Amino acid sequence: MPRRALPTRPARPLWQWALPLLAVLGVAGGGAYLGTRPQNPPVQAAAQARTVAGDWTELQAFGPRPVGEPGHAQALDWTQEQLEGLGYRVTRQPVTLERPFDLGGTLTVGDLRVPVRALYGAGGGEQSGRLVPLSGGLSREEMEARGLRGQIALLRCQDWEDGDLSRGEIVGRAIQAGALGLVWVQDCDLARLERVAATPLPLVWVGAEDGERVWAQAGENADLVSNVERREVTGANLIAARVEAKPEIVLGAHLDSVNASPGANDNASGVLAVLEAARRVAGTPLAGQTWFVLFDGEEDGLYGSRTFVNAHRFLLRQTRTMINLDMVGVGAEPLGVAAHAELRPIAQRVRPGIRLFEDSPPERESFGRSSGVTGSSDHVPFIGWGVRTAFIHRGVDENYHAASDRTLSPARVTDAAAFALALARKTLDMPWTPREPCEGFSSDGC
Incomplete structure (x- = not known):
């Protein structure tokens, strides 16, 4: 009798083999996602217990904060640490710019030779010409009538300090009148560091004692040398936000200061106000609707805020308002706000009697x-x-x-932070129709 073949077990369907494998891959993938996705740092009780006064004690120890200086790098690290301690994930956005660095110079008049320093922002250079003394209040035409064209302007700070002109405007008049260089005798009680245009001419200052010796040589021919090196430096915007937060509110201030100034009011006060605001909203719903941003390179031409806006154009469609805190620690005037027309009545509801002022930025921002x-x-x-x-x-x-910008009022900083947060909350409560800021443009990010 022929042997009958035994029945065989049917092959298992492919899905039965694949299902366990997919489960393993799913678990592994989920674990990898959970392990690599951005996480909010834990809120630290010590960070929440800090005060504006305590923050200022630590921040001022770093000294001046121009981009590229040691104090600036220390301030960046310290501020990031404070924000992370409050439970915000901090992203550093590089901000690259060129800054002038003064390497010294000399003014030679006959046998007199004195050291000079470049005016803040000047481009440096070498020129020879007659020292033309200019008294205060002269117009461009009057400067030129004094024979300034092709020569070197000589000015005393005390002759010009009571006028309405900034140093940059005074220097601009002299250059427009044909000056090939300028010597500023710093004999005022307060030495300002106002920025001048980066004209490739020797624009320098001397101290009061050397200035008197130079002034005695007015009308004589002089050789003026100013050595300035432009270097590329990189700072960073600090963007602090909860991982889930949308930038419905952007609350910011600039971290950098001008050369040789600790920048207490301009603008450590704004930085401290942002930290105080971040501290107050940590763990509240507002933290999920706000980005706290410390901008870099403001003093050199708004580099940080321009970099931030260019990189976040699409996300900014969600932004109901950007609140900027700048110079809020000294009571030169009552607390004020320059706001979009739709925000002014909201600001007045938040704080009746708030000073409203108009901010008119130049059409061509240059320095x-x-x-x-x-x-x-x-x-x-x-x-x-x-x-x-x-x-x-x-x-x-x-x-x-x-350089004397060394003090601020923690109470005024705290008050500015409180007003900024009240304005943010009220803005979020009000009806709002998003605009399309990129309409009509085809650039990246739109």
């Missing part, structure tokens, strides 16, 4: 803050992309852009 009480600050690039802004400011105090 930082303009003259006047309002000037230009980091809200300006946001305006260019249709974002409503509120510029919180207490006016220009006597130590503005000077």
Whole structure:
């Protein structure tokens, strides 16, 4: 009898083999995702217990904060540590720019030879010409009538300090009148560090004692040498936000200061106000709707805020308002706000009697803050992309852009932070129709 073949087990369907494998891959993938996705750092009780006064004690120890200087790097690290301690994930956005570095120079008149320093922002150079003394208040035409064209202007700070002109405007007049160089005798009680245009001419200052010796040589021919090196430096915007946060509110201030100034009011006060605001909203719903941003390179031409806006154009469509805090620690004037027309009535509801002022940035921003009480600050690039802004400011105090900008009022900083948060909350409560800031443009990010 023939042997019958035994029945065989049917082959297992492919899905039965694949299912366990997919499960393993799913578990592994999920674990990898959970292990690599951005996480919010834990909120530290010590960070929440800090105060504005304590923050200022630590921040001022770093000294001046121009981009590229040691104090600037220390301030960046310290500020990031404070924000992370409050439970915010901090992203560093590189900000690259060129800055002038003064390498010294000399003024030679006959047998007299004195050291000179470049005016803040000047480009340096070498020129020879007659020293033409200029008294205060002269117009460009009057300067030229004194024979300034092709020569070197000689000015005393005390002759010009009572006028309405900034140093940059005075220097601009002299250059427009044909000066090939300028010597500023710093004999005022307060030595300001106001920025001048980066004209490739020797624009220098001398101290009061050397200045008197130079002034005695007015009318004589002089050789002026100013050595300035432009270096590329890289700073960073600090963008602090909860992982889940959308930038419905952008609350910011600039971290850098001018050369040789600890920048207490301009703008450690704004930095401390942002830290105080971040501290107050940590763990609240507002933390999920706010980005806290410390901008870099403001003093050199709003580099940080321009970099931030260019990189986040699409996300900024969600932004109801950008609140900028600049110079809020000294009571030169009552606390004020320059705000978008839709935000002014909201600001007045939040704080009846708040000082409203107009901020009129120059049409062609070239080298930082303009003259006047309002000037230009980091809200300006946001305006260019249709974002409503509120510029919180207490006016220009006597130590503005000077080495003597060393003090601030923690109470005024705290008050500015409280107003900024109240304005943010009220703005979020109000109806709002998003605008399309990129409409009509085809550039990247739109």
